[in-house]
Amino acid sequence: MTVKTILSTKGSEVITIAPAATLEEAIAVLARNRIGAVVVVGPEQRVIGILSERDVVRALSEHGASALKQPLSQTMTRVVVTCGETDTVSDLMERMTHGRFRHIPVLEQDRLIGIISIGDVVKQRLGEMERESEQLRGYIQTV
Ligand code: AMP
Numbered sequence: 001m002t003v004k005t006i007l008s009t010k011g012s013e014v015i016t017i018a019p020a021a022t023l024e025e026a027i028a029v030l031a032r033n034r035i036g037a038v039v040v041v042g043p044e045q046r047v048i049g050i051l052s053e054r055d056v057v058r059a060l061s062e063h064g065a066s067a068l069k070q071p072l073s074q075t076m077t078r079v080v081v082t083c084g085e086t087d088t089v090s091d092l093m094e095r096m097t098h099g100r101f102r103h104i105p106v107l108e109q110d111r112l113i114g115i116i117s118i119g120d121v122v123k124q125r126l127g128e129m130e131r132e133s134e135q136l137r138g139y140i141q142t143v
Pocket of ligand 1: 050079080081102104
């Protein structure tokens with residue numbers, strides 16, 4: 001099962017934000033869209049960072065309320081692990097487990113074409129497991 005399969009059902013919409021936006025504005029974007037991370041893009045929509053709710057918690061813990069007025073570029077993660085459409089769901093699980101994060105933007109020739117969250121991966125795996133056990137049940141009934 002590949003990233004392309006997941007994107008074909010969930011779509012390719014990605015919520016993005018500019019690095020000059022404040023942390024307060026980024027929090028509003030996360031809350032309004034009910035998401036856990038927002039991709040930070042520079043000129044030509046190139047991915048230059050990612051900001052997740054964990055980064056928000058860390059910034060507030062370290063700097064208090066003053067962090068809210070700072071540009072989010074001070075808080076975002078700059079080295080972003082990405083994937084391509086042909087990567088498998090197992091590849092993604094490996095990268096998420098190893099890197100301890102729950103979001104991976106999907107790029108095609110540096111162009112942002114989607115984002116996969118751990119929720120998408122779990123949903124996909126559950127669907128696969130249900131289909132497998134149905135096939136097994138069907139097989140057992142025939143023997
Ligand atoms: P998350 O579990 O996705 O909420 O993120 C946990 C931490 O990993 C935060 O510091 C994020 O900025 C960072 N992070 C999230 N996604 C990625 C990614 N694809 N590549 C690198 N860091 C990430």
